[in-house]
Amino acid sequence: MCGIVGYIGKQDVTEILLGGLEKLEYRGYDSAGIALFNEEGVHVYKDKGRIADLCKIVDFEVKATLGIGHTRWATHGGPGKTNSHPHQSSSGRFTIVHNGVIENEGMLREKYLKDYPFKSETDTEVIVALIEHFANENKADIDNVIRHVMELLHGSYALGILDANEPGVLYAAKNKSPMLIGLGDDFNMIGSDAMAMLQCTNQFLETEDGEFIRLTREGVTIYGMTGYVVEREPFTATLDASDIEKGIYPHYMLKEIDEQPSVIRRIVQEYIVNDEIVIEQDILDAVKESDRIYIIAAGTSMHAGYVGKQLFEQMAGIPTEVHISSEFVYSTPVVSKKPFFVFISQSGETADSRAVLVKIKKLNYRSLTITNAPGSTLSREADFTLLLHAGPEIAVASTKAYTAQIAVQALLAAKVSNEPGIDLARELAIVANAIEILTNKKELFDRVTKELLTHRNCFYIGRHMDYYVALEAALKLKEISYIQAEGFAAGELKHGTIALIEKGTPVIAIISQESINLNTRSNIKEVKARGAKACVISMKSISSSTDDIVIDDVHPLLTPLVTVVPTQLIAYYAALHRGFDIDKPRNLAKSVTVE
Numbered sequence: 001m002c003g004i005v006g007y008i009g010k011q012d013v014t015e016i017l018l019g020g021l022e023k024l025e026y027r028g029y030d031s032a033g034i035a036l037f038n039e040e041g042v043h044v045y046k047d048k049g050r051i052a053d054l055c056k057i058v059d060f061e062v063k064a065t066l067g068i069g070h071t072r073w074a075t076h077g078g079p080g081k082t083n084s085h086p087h088q089s090s091s092g093r094f095t096i097v098h099n100g101v102i103e104n105e106g107m108l109r110e111k112y113l114k115d116y117p118f119k120s121e122t123d124t125e126v127i128v129a130l131i132e133h134f135a136n137e138n139k140a141d142i143d144n145v146i147r148h149v150m151e152l153l154h155g156s157y158a159l160g161i162l163d164a165n166e167p168g169v170l171y172a173a174k175n176k177s178p179m180l181i182g183l184g185d186d187f188n189m190i191g192s193d194a195m196a197m198l199q200c201t202n203q204f205l206e207t208e209d210g211e212f213i214r215l216t217r218e219g220v221t222i223y224g225m226t227g228y229v230v231e232r233e234p235f236t237a238t239l240d241a242s243d244i245e246k247g248i249y250p251h252y253m254l255k256e257i258d259e260q261p262s263v264i265r266r267i268v269q270e271y272i273v274n275d276e277i278v279i280e281q282d283i284l285d286a287v288k289e290s291d292r293i294y295i296i297a298a299g300t301s302m303h304a305g306y307v308g309k310q311l312f313e314q315m316a317g318i319p320t321e322v323h324i325s326s327e328f329v330y331s332t333p334v335v336s337k338k339p340f341f342v343f344i345s346q347s348g349e350t351a352d353s354r355a356v357l358v359k360i361k362k363l364n365y366r367s368l369t370i371t372n373a374p375g376s377t378l379s380r381e382a383d384f385t386l387l388l389h390a391g392p393e394i395a396v397a398s399t400k401a402y403t404a405q406i407a408v409q410a411l412l413a414a415k416v417s418n419e420p421g422i423d424l425a426r427e428l429a430i431v432a433n434a435i436e437i438l439t440n441k442k443e444l445f446d447r448v449t450k451e452l453l454t455h456r457n458c459f460y461i462g463r464h465m466d467y468y469v470a471l472e473a474a475l476k477l478k479e480i481s482y483i484q485a486e487g488f489a490a491g492e493l494k495h496g497t498i499a500l501i502e503k504g505t506p507v508i509a510i511i512s513q514e515s516i517n518l519n520t521r522s523n524i525k526e527v528k529a530r531g532a533k534a535c536v537i538s539m540k541s542i543s544s545s546t547d548d549i550v551i552d553d554v555h556p557l558l559t560p561l562v563t564v565v566p567t568q569l570i571a572y573y574a575a576l577h578r579g580f581d582i583d584k585p586r587n588l589a590k591s592v593t594v595e
């Protein structure tokens with residue numbers, strides 16, 4: 001939620017900030033803004049809308065070598081210009097960009113800022129107002145002023161701060177919200193992620209919660225919570241700038257759907273060496289010592305977790321529960337004697353999941369994060385990490401991360417299993433081929449979607465593994481095409497929801513398992529008898545000649561990896577036909593860093 005970028009150096013900062021913000025737009029796109037600091041002072045350009053809209057109002061004649069930028073996902077106040085970042089203090093001395101949420105902003109307004117002339121409804125303006133308030137009291141030392149304000153703030157923040165009295169310094173602070181420092185010759189940067197800075201550098205420093213950072217053109221000083229200087233080794237990002245380009249594709253989502261076979265093959269390469277699954281022994285021991293796995297995740301990652309539950313139970317015989325992270329924090333169930341927590345998160349930054357991690361760490365429970373983002377908060381804070389190796393996923397709608405999450409869980413389940421198990425190198429290769437065949441049939445999905453999705457609502461139904469995929473399929477359709485979609489257990493439909501079926505209601509059934517084939521087909525007949533327009537996605541060996549989409553057979557435990565692909569493409573074409581912004585659907589952000 002929200003992206004920030006900042007630069008201090010020798011080059012003209014405008015293009016650097018705008019380029020960085022474009023890469024961060026996945027984090028929110030309600031409004032955007034930049035502040036450019038030169039000898040004349042600080043120039044702020046901001047407005048509602050996308051970076052492309054911002055480019056139209058920026059004065060490119062203004063040259064500066066220090067600046068900060070922001071792309072917003074609105075939390076406090078609507079997405080209009082006044083609430084857009086950067087925000088300035090009332091005197092104009094301080095300018096700030098913020099990613100996060102300040103939970104005690106009401107109390108702070110009340111206690112320190114009663115007469116302050118607030119312009120916006122944001123919590124961010126409270127931060128910049130507090131900095132000014134304490135700077136007026138303690139004129140000498142801005143470092144201490146910012147640190148003092150940090151102590152007062154409850155909540156999450158990644159901050160970029162300019163002080164009009166300090167033309168050679170970019171200040172930054174971090175708590176709970178992600179922030180990296182980018183290092184270069186004669187310049188230094190801050191950004192919400194590495195992608196925002198890759199245009200300038202691939203050398204980065206991580207930051208920890210509670211740290212305050214002072215960046216100049218020549219150097220970076222990180223201060224820990226109590227003011228001590230932190231020494232930290234930089235790391236080199238392995239990301240390539242071309243990994244984050246669309247290339248020949250009209251949308252990132254389509255590119256990422258098509259990348260799934262190569263992601264599955266890469267996972268096999270990374271995790272299987274000489275026919276052996278290679279996973280750190282400490283992880284295997286921790287899983288084997290546990291009496292129950294608790295999978296904690298949100299959205300698509302949670303849907304991948306449901307499939308993981310089947311894999312851990314059926315392949316390894318370990319009882320497994322899946323929990324919505326935002327619910328687990330508050331209605332924590334009674335956990336088993338030796339629980340093991342598995343956090344699944346594409347971004348590794350999801351605040352709801354992190355809140356659970358913080359909670360279970362206090363109870364000394366062990367944890368693993370399965371993520372696509374090395375160095376992310378969930379990865380750093382859990383005991384162990386398994387990486388997805390899916391490459392950057394830019395489209396807000398998650399596709400390749402979902403399949404990668406299932407593949408990695410399958411590898412872990414197979415490795416901790418005491419049984420001889422399935423040959424995953426072979427089975428995942430079959431999966432990759434089956435996905436490739438599907439992604440080569442785009443005209444089929446384009447046509448099926450056009451004919452089928454003529455209503456404002458739609459049902460996905462399935463049983464067993466197919467039910468879990470139905471949940472994910474419905475989420476995908478909702479989030480980018482805005483069709484009201486529901487994923488339903490096929491057998492449960494007749495217990496109430498079938499009342500919603502009327503003439504022409506689209507119902508898409510997924511049938512991947514022999515054991516449920518006939519039952520799900522009966523459910524299709526039931527909805528058809530009530531006027532539904534049905535579409536069947538099935539596996540070849542159990543298909544009927546009238547099925548609409550038939551998928552090459554894969555191992556029965558791995559069917560979600562392939563049955564999800566038609567549903568991703570159906571969502572894609574549904575959004576395309578409706579003319580919506582596929583990669584940046586309304587109201588959403590890729591990385592949900594607020595609870």
Ligand code: AGP
Nearest residue numbers: 299300301345346347350397398
């Ligand atoms: C799905 O397409 C969404 N992007 C969303 O449901 C996402 O899976 C959820 O917000 C969790 O994000 P994470 O995997 O980064 O933790």
